[in-house]
Structure formats: structure tokens, C-alpha cells
Amino acid sequence: MNPKLLFWVPALLRVALVFAAAGVVWWMSGPVSALALALLIVVGMLLMQLSYLQQLDEWLTDPHSGKLPDGWGSWTDVFARLYRIRRDDERNQAELAEWLARFREAMQLLPEGVAIMDDVLQLEWCNRAAGKHLGLTLERDKGRRVTNLVRAPEFIDYVILGRYEHPLTLHFRGRKLEVRVIPFQSRRQILVTHDATEAERVEAMRRDFIANASHELRTPLTVVVGFLEIALADPGMDQATRLSHLKLMTEQAQRMQRLIEDMLTLSRLESDEYPLKREQVDVKALVEAVAGEARALSGGRHEIEVHVDGPDVMGSLDELRSAFGNLASNAVRYSPNGGRIVLSWQRGPDDLRFSVQDSGIGIDPQHIARLTERFYRVDKSRSRETQGTGLGLAIVKHVLARHGGRLQIESQPGKGSTFIACLPNTSLHA
Structure with missing residues (x-):
């Protein structure tokens, strides 16, 4: 139905009722009584309208759907519409507040x-x-x-x-x-x-790594190229000199090979494409194998002991062998002839520990925090003599991190060092 008709039809009916009531009173009591009744009804209706206007004004001052008054006549429809509008507005405000809270949380x-x-x-x-x-x-x-x-x-x-x-x-x-x-x-x-602090740090590490790797490769390449040029320039070189040059070239080529292998190992350890593959590791056999490699590297120049008093673990056999082997080979390289090296595997207070204790030259405390940095060397000349790549402890650090462990270093200059690979108890083989 037309909204105008919905308003005017009830209003006209109420006016008609007033006239009808006045007509009845006129017929029964005369015109004065009829006019008095009509005036009284009109004043009452006016006061009622004013009352609803006052209530509407009070509600508009503080509009809440729960405080909206009831009405009579046309006011019923007005208040009903206002109630629906206010409820929709409150619902929209609640939704907006919820979305704003979610947005701020995000x-x-x-x-x-x-x-x-x-x-x-x-x-x-x-x-x-x-x-x-x-x-x-x-x-x-x-x-x-x-x-x-x-x-x-x-x-x-x-x-x-x-x-x-x-x-x-x-x-x-x-x-x-x-x-x-x-x-x-x-x-x-x-x-x-x-x-961008971390990105800058990573970029600086990348630049340093490239610079250090280039520097490390330049020396052996220079030696190999130099000897090849000498050999080509002097075809009549005597056999002894030729063999000496070949030996040096072989050593430098092996040094480059070890360096490249260590760099590839580091790259693999840092890559997300090579997740850790856990398997049961026979730690006693692993430590014995590492000790055998250390004895071969020592060539009888050191006393190497093995103590195994700990359980097997779950982890990557190849990675743990690389980490333990690097610690053992470092002890051999940096211990003087006749030195004593002890490899041990045991339970710690709250973890599992593979330790390598040597009686070598020791490390000044100022260097310990940087030992696991790539290509960082305490004594560069001695490192070249021992044929180290400068990446061994970096490999150890990454292997232990992948296993949830850490590297602990204890050392005193002139009294030797102890490198401890700590693995969490969660590595225990069930």
C-alpha cells in the first residue's frame, strides 16, 4: 500500500470519530457540550503528540535501541522504523569495530x-x-x-x-x-x-665470503699456473725438479679441492632444499671412525684416546661425522708433536656431549667468539702450514644448529683447548 495512505487513512478516521462523537453529544446535549467534548479530545491528542515529541527528543540525545519508547497511532510506526534503523546501525558499528580490531591485530x-x-x-x-x-x-x-x-x-x-x-x-x-x-x-x-639491518649483514657476509674464497683460491691457483708456465718454458727441466713441482701442484690442487668441498658442504647445510634426515647413529662406531681418521692424519705424532660412555642418537650420520671429524682434525693440526688428544662421548648435565680435548697451543679469549666465522683464523700462517680451509668450525656450527645443538669452546693459551659439541636430549634414540 502507498505509504501516504498508511498515514492519512488512520488520521482521517480518528478525525471522523471525533466529529461523530461530537455529533452524538450535540444531538443529546446541544452544541455547547459537543464543542466542549471536541475541544477536550483535540487538546488531549495534542498533549499526547507533545509527550511523544519530548520522548523522541530525549532518545535522539542518547540513541540506544533499548531506550526507544512505545507509541500510539502513527507514532507506533515511527518508533518501529527508528528501532529498526538503530538496530541496523548498532549491528554495523559492531561489525566495523570487529573488523577494525582484526585489522589492527593484523x-x-x-x-x-x-x-x-x-x-x-x-x-x-x-x-x-x-x-x-x-x-x-x-x-x-x-x-x-x-x-x-x-x-x-x-x-x-x-x-x-x-x-x-x-x-x-x-x-x-x-x-x-x-x-x-x-x-x-x-x-x-x-x-x-x-x-634492512639483517639484509645488510647477510650482504656483507656474502661479500666477505666471496672475497675470502677468491683470496683462498688465488694462492693455490697462482702456484699451479706458475709451475705450469715454468714447465712449458723449460721442456728440458730435470726429473727431480719436475717431480718437486708436480708434488707442490698436487698439494695446492688438493687444497683447492678441500676448499671447494667445504664451501659446497656449507651451502648444502644452509639450504632449505636439504632438510635434515634423521637416522639411528651408532655413536661408538662413529667416534672410533673419527679417531681412526685423526690417527691417520697424525701419522703417529700424537697420542689419541677415545672414551665412549653415552647412548646412540637420532640424526644425520654424514653430518655428525663431518662435524666430529672437523673437531678432531683441528686438534691434530694445532697440537705439537707428542701432544695428547682425547675424544669422548658422554651424557652432560642436561644434554649429550662429544668433546675433543687437546694439549695444543690454546686460543686467546678475544678470538673465541669469532672462531666459527668463515675463513676466520687466529694464526693465518700456521693455518696454511696445517692445510686448513678456515671453514671447519663454520661447518660444525651449522651441523649442530640443524640438530638443535651448539658448540662450546674452552681454551687457555699455551695449555690446550676443549671443543664440545652439545646435542639435546631429544636426539636420544628411543
């Missing part, structure tokens, strides 16, 4: 820093990453100018000048940050920060 989990600023650069909101990157605290800093909170000249120039075509590289609070400002709406801006 923004808090982002690794990128996000801060919202108004047109005068006052902070309106920021997530935890932005607080960590820029030292902001939402509860404390909301409403304050971001340029007063981040006191870096290049950042202030970047934000105030509005040259947002390219990101800003900012070194702030010991971090390397990439900062972008994105204008949105008409009077707000989003400040986005990305922590």
Missing part, C-alpha cells in the same frame, strides 16, 4: 613498521614494529609530532619536504631502515619502515 603482526600521521605530522597510530624501529610508544606519543620524536636530520628533511618518490635509507638506533611516506585520504599520511 597490522601489529606485520614485520614492517606502520604509523599513521595527520596533516601536521602528529602521530595517530602505530604498530609494534614501528615503535621498535623508531622508538615510538602509542600511549605516550599519540598526538605528538613525529618529527619531534624521530630526531634524525635526514628523516625530518624527507618528511617535511615531501619528496616521497624514493624511499629514505636511515641509520637510526643501531638499525638500517628503509622509510617510505604514503599520502592517503586528504589529510593523512602512512609512514612505513622496513628493517
Whole structure:
């Protein structure tokens, strides 16, 4: 039905009833009584309308669906419509509040820093990453100018000048940050920060690794190429000299081969394409095999003992053999002739431990923290004499990390060293 008819038909019926009642009274009591009755009914209806208007005004001051009054006549339909509109509005507000809470929760989990600023650069909101990157605290800093909170000249120039075509590289609070400002709406801006510290560290490691690997390969290649040039330039070289050169070239080629093999091992250990494959490892047989390799490398120049008093474990046999073998071969290389080396496998207080104790030259405490860095050497000249690649302890560190373990180093200069490969009890074979 037409909404206008829904309003006017009841209204006209009520007017008709008033006239009908007045007509009856006129017929029974005369015109004065009829006019008095009609006036009384009209005044009552007017007061009722004013009462509903007052209630509507009070509700509009504090509109809640639960406080909406009931009505009579046309007011019933008006209040019913207002109730439906208010309920829909409350439901929409609840949904918006829920979505806003989810959005803020998601923004808090982002690794990128996000801060919202108004047109005068006052902070309106920021997530935890932005607080960590820029030292902001939402509860404390909301409403304050971001340029007063981040006191870096290049950042202030970047934000105030509005040259947002390219990101800003900012070194702030010991971090390397990439900062972008994105204008949105008409009077707000989003400040986005990305922590590039780790990427810079990885890039520096990559550059150092390439430089060190190139340096390590250059020396043996120079020797091999040099001897080949001599041999080609002097076809009549005597047999003894030729054999000496061939021996040196063989040694340098083997050095390059060991270096390349260690680099490939490291690459494989760091790659996600080679997940750890666990198997039952007979640790006693493994330690005996490592001891045999150490004795072969020593050639009888050292006293090598083995003590096994621990259980078998679950892990990668090849990787553990590489780690244990590197520790044992280092002990042989850096222990003087007649030195004593002890290989042991036993339970620790809260873990399992393979330790290599030697009576070698020892290590100054300032070097211990860097021993597992690639190509780091305490004594470069001695390392070349012992034919080490400088990657052994880096391999040990990565193997133990893949098994959930760690490397512990104890050493005193002149008194020897103890390298302990600690594996968690979760490695135990059931």
C-alpha cells in the first residue's frame, strides 16, 4: 500500500470519530457540550503528540535501541522504523569495530613498521614494529609530532619536504631502515619502515665470503699456473725438479679441492632444499671412525684416546661425522708433536656431549667468539702450514644448529683447548 495512505487513512478516521462523537453529544446535549467534548479530545491528542515529541527528543540525545519508547497511532510506526534503523546501525558499528580490531591485530603482526600521521605530522597510530624501529610508544606519543620524536636530520628533511618518490635509507638506533611516506585520504599520511639491518649483514657476509674464497683460491691457483708456465718454458727441466713441482701442484690442487668441498658442504647445510634426515647413529662406531681418521692424519705424532660412555642418537650420520671429524682434525693440526688428544662421548648435565680435548697451543679469549666465522683464523700462517680451509668450525656450527645443538669452546693459551659439541636430549634414540 502507498505509504501516504498508511498515514492519512488512520488520521482521517480518528478525525471522523471525533466529529461523530461530537455529533452524538450535540444531538443529546446541544452544541455547547459537543464543542466542549471536541475541544477536550483535540487538546488531549495534542498533549499526547507533545509527550511523544519530548520522548523522541530525549532518545535522539542518547540513541540506544533499548531506550526507544512505545507509541500510539502513527507514532507506533515511527518508533518501529527508528528501532529498526538503530538496530541496523548498532549491528554495523559492531561489525566495523570487529573488523577494525582484526585489522589492527593484523597490522601489529606485520614485520614492517606502520604509523599513521595527520596533516601536521602528529602521530595517530602505530604498530609494534614501528615503535621498535623508531622508538615510538602509542600511549605516550599519540598526538605528538613525529618529527619531534624521530630526531634524525635526514628523516625530518624527507618528511617535511615531501619528496616521497624514493624511499629514505636511515641509520637510526643501531638499525638500517628503509622509510617510505604514503599520502592517503586528504589529510593523512602512512609512514612505513622496513628493517634492512639483517639484509645488510647477510650482504656483507656474502661479500666477505666471496672475497675470502677468491683470496683462498688465488694462492693455490697462482702456484699451479706458475709451475705450469715454468714447465712449458723449460721442456728440458730435470726429473727431480719436475717431480718437486708436480708434488707442490698436487698439494695446492688438493687444497683447492678441500676448499671447494667445504664451501659446497656449507651451502648444502644452509639450504632449505636439504632438510635434515634423521637416522639411528651408532655413536661408538662413529667416534672410533673419527679417531681412526685423526690417527691417520697424525701419522703417529700424537697420542689419541677415545672414551665412549653415552647412548646412540637420532640424526644425520654424514653430518655428525663431518662435524666430529672437523673437531678432531683441528686438534691434530694445532697440537705439537707428542701432544695428547682425547675424544669422548658422554651424557652432560642436561644434554649429550662429544668433546675433543687437546694439549695444543690454546686460543686467546678475544678470538673465541669469532672462531666459527668463515675463513676466520687466529694464526693465518700456521693455518696454511696445517692445510686448513678456515671453514671447519663454520661447518660444525651449522651441523649442530640443524640438530638443535651448539658448540662450546674452552681454551687457555699455551695449555690446550676443549671443543664440545652439545646435542639435546631429544636426539636420544628411543
